[in-house]
Amino acid sequence: MTKADIVNEISKNTGIEKVTVQKTVEAFMETIKTSLAKNKNVYLRGFGSFIVKQRAEKTARNISKNTTIIIPAHNIPSFKPSKTFSTKVKTNVK
Secondary structure: OOHHHHHHHHHHHHOOOHHHHHHHHHHHHHHHHHHHHOOOOEEEOOOEEEEEEEEOOEEEEEOOOOEEEEEOOEEEEEEEEOHHHHHHHHHOOO
């Protein structure tokens, strides 16, 4: 499902114009991105949590040059679904 599909589905279910729904979805995603960039987690009860995970520094190999490189510690965004969300997905297996 793409962002356009989500906008169409919300518009169809609520009767709100697609342009308004599009702006709302874009603002929602931008708010989450901004919050995670500031190292603040986003919790949506019944859906899940957008969290920032910290990766430790590690040593890796550059295969083409056959050298060792060090990847510095960094943060990555992550999503952890709620238990009710996970249960719903698990029980709808066909």
